[in-house]
Amino acid sequence: MVIRINSEIGQGCASTAWVCGLGMTHQWIMSGFPPRAQEDVWGQNPEAITFGSYGPIAEAKPVDGGWTISGSWPFASGCDHGQWALLGARFPDADGSMIPGFVLAPAAEYTILDDWFTNGLAATGSKSIVCEDVFVPSHRQLLFADIMSGNTPGYRASGKALYGIPLFAGNPTSLIGPALGALQSAIDAFIETTRVRTTRGMKAGNKMADYAAVQSAIAFACAALDSGRLMILRDLEETHDAAESGREITLDARIRNRLTQGYLIKQVMMAIDELYNVSGVTGITMGNRVERAWRDIHAISQHVTLNWNIVSTMCGQHFLGLAPQGHY
Known part of the structure; x- marks a missing residue:
């Protein structure tokens, strides 16, 4: 269905179809987060949309109740339309290694840098999202390993087959x-x-x-x-x-x-x-x-x-x- 819808939209504007497609898939990624994180996003606004950038740019610094993140995430297509940002981050493990994953940040806590000037997909608005010491509660984390396998907290909570497909x-x-x-x-x-x-x-x-x-x-x-x-x-x-x-x-x-x-x-x-x-x-x-x-x-x-x-x-x-x- 996503392919058919986006193909139709793409006949008129590939940039619009691109943003629409990412809008769909990012909401699907949201289904992998713990239910409490989903409630944060959709509890007060069921029509909230999440856009973002996957690259694990920032190192998440542990603090009481979660982490803080700082950094600039490029190529966040459609970010002007989002109420939340899905951002890649690296989390410190007990052995000192870094584990990649996602975090969620509300629009009020980040800024958008107008830096998307290209000869193709020019209307996607794939700008950079900038965070400065943004606090992320621990339940707003989703590890790459979990979504890559499909065995996410959200899937385990819902049991719905659609949400268990590897990313x-x-x-x-x-x-x-x-x-x-x-x-x-x-x-x-x-x-x-x-x-x-x-x-x-x-x-x-x-x-x-x-x-x-x-x-x-x-x-x-x-x-x-x-x-x-x-x-x-x-x-x-x-x-x-x-x-x-x-x-x-x-x-x-x-x-x-x-x-x-x-x-x-x-x-x-x-x-x-x-x-x-x-x-x-x-x-x-x-x-x-x-x-x-x-x-x-x-x-x-x-x-x-x-x-x-x-x-x-x-x-x-x-x-x-x-x-x-x-x-x-």
Whole structure:
């Protein structure tokens, strides 16, 4: 459902779809926190929304009843719309090591730094969240290890299968819908203009639709869109069925999901490049839907959970019998 909704929104604006997708997935992450933390967020305002930044930037300093945190968390997409922030932190263990996890902070206790200026996904408002000695009660903590496995305090309290899915088995799919929607918009615009467009210059008047390179580009883009949808919906269905039936979502399944997510974005990026490369000057004109999709899709491909170079290396390690290094 998230994929379908975000794909529709992404046809109009990939940035809006991106924020919508993260809004959905961050509320799902909230379900992993202890019930008392969920009550803090939704008890007085059931419509409260949480946005944030996952990187464990800050070291949580122990104090009576919890921790204090300070730091600047970049790339907090949609943070202007949130009432709470979900922030990565490092917690000191008894042996002196640091354990990564999340904390929650209300909007009144942090500031937003207006530092998001990009050529793609420009309207996501992925600004930095800044905290200065913010107190975090102990119940507003969620360890990465718990949400990565799906065995969170929130899941143990609710017992609902949806909340026991490991984070990266499904979480990155919320970022894929915007890319699919942007590619669909580019395909629609390309077909609409190319059917009636003629060449200019030395061979003015020829129909663009008659060129083999143009025909091949639109065919590749359509195939990439259809196959990408099929792959991601297959993975989501199998993951949901496993969770509902109480079966373990195995390492093999989680790696396969991550492979699909990374490859789908690579495929979509190749498709938009095909359209862009045969669009000529029209395709580089600001406001052209192919040009806009090209910028947004390339921006999406840079996300750490979807970047093909990162994802493919991790999956290749697993297939070759090595310990996979990365998010799965």
